[in-house]
Amino acid sequence: MTAPAAGRSLTTVTPPLGRIGVWRGGALLTPELAAEVDRLGYGAIWIGGSPPADLRIAEALLEATEHVTIATGIVNIWTAPAGEVAASFHRLEQTHPGRFLLGVGIGHREALGDRYQKPYSALVEYLDVLDAECVPAERRVISALGPRTLALSAARAAGTHPYMTTPQHTRFARETVGPDALIALEQRLVPETDPAAARAAARGFLDRYLALSNYRRTLEAHGFTAAELDDGATDAAVDALAPHGTPAELAAAVQAQLDAGADHVCVQMLPQRDDPLPALEALAVELAL
Numbered sequence: 001m002t003a004p005a006a007g008r009s010l011t012t013v014t015p016p017l018g019r020i021g022v023w024r025g026g027a028l029l030t031p032e033l034a035a036e037v038d039r040l041g042y043g044a045i046w047i048g049g050s051p052p053a054d055l056r057i058a059e060a061l062l063e064a065t066e067h068v069t070i071a072t073g074i075v076n077i078w079t080a081p082a083g084e085v086a087a088s089f090h091r092l093e094q095t096h097p098g099r100f101l102l103g104v105g106i107g108h109r110e111a112l113g114d115r116y117q118k119p120y121s122a123l124v125e126y127l128d129v130l131d132a133e134c135v136p137a138e139r140r141v142i143s144a145l146g147p148r149t150l151a152l153s154a155a156r157a158a159g160t161h162p163y164m165t166t167p168q169h170t171r172f173a174r175e176t177v178g179p180d181a182l183i184a185l186e187q188r189l190v191p192e193t194d195p196a197a198a199r200a201a202a203r204g205f206l207d208r209y210l211a212l213s214n215y216r217r218t219l220e221a222h223g224f225t226a227a228e229l230d231d232g233a234t235d236a237a238v239d240a241l242a243p244h245g246t247p248a249e250l251a252a253a254v255q256a257q258l259d260a261g262a263d264h265v266c267v268q269m270l271p272q273r274d275d276p277l278p279a280l281e282a283l284a285v286e287l288a289l
Helices: 031-040 056-064 082-095 109-115 119-132 147-156 167-177 195-209 213-221 235-241 247-260 277-286
Strands: 020-025 044-048 069-072 100-105 140-142 182-189 264-269
Touching (some): 020 277, 031 044, 031 056, 031 277, 044 056, 044 182, 056 069, 082 100, 100 119, 119 147, 140 147, 147 167, 195 235, 247 277
Parallel strands (some): 020 264, 069 100
């Protein structure tokens, strides 16, 4: 069993996230970008793209920042062994106590093939190891979409970190997890006022996700028909999944998620490889961060 460092008590309170954070793929995150996000007043930076178990990228971002919480969105239970993740968690806690939130999830069947078996049971077993290795439930969240995993996130974690959802799903998630569990969700935004250009950028991003069974199943259960999501999706569906517009319009999309029951919204600016800082700065002003 991994124990907290001698002479240092383990923080069991969920790190502060604020209302608004930033979600970005780990390969596109740099310490310099993290420092700017921290300066702008965002409450959390979420590391996407299944970071490895050593969590070295989280360590680098923590060292580059002073206030912002660093979270994983998400560590994949099939590729990052729970014991190694727990050891990394405690390493981060020794040097940056109370500033790291561990997000875990089961990823996608399409990417894992035969390894993706009994995902709910595998997730429960993963949490069992984290418990045994003294990673507090309050210091972790679970990427959850369906009712069973959402309920698990409320029972065995601080809450949930949903991805690729809309306010309709957020209302469902809040009803499922209850009033006290954390809902810290990802929201895609396109800082572009030309509808054609914005939709082209959004479709370039959405194509992959609309082909993944877990997202399709969730979206079709919460407001979309299959026809609306097929063949690149209709304009209305694209606009709902990746809102575009002025900073005020993007802020309204964020507020819609908060109004639907989210505690925290981490924004992902599209296109992914564009410099997000101008849009993040304008959004921070609009939201009075």
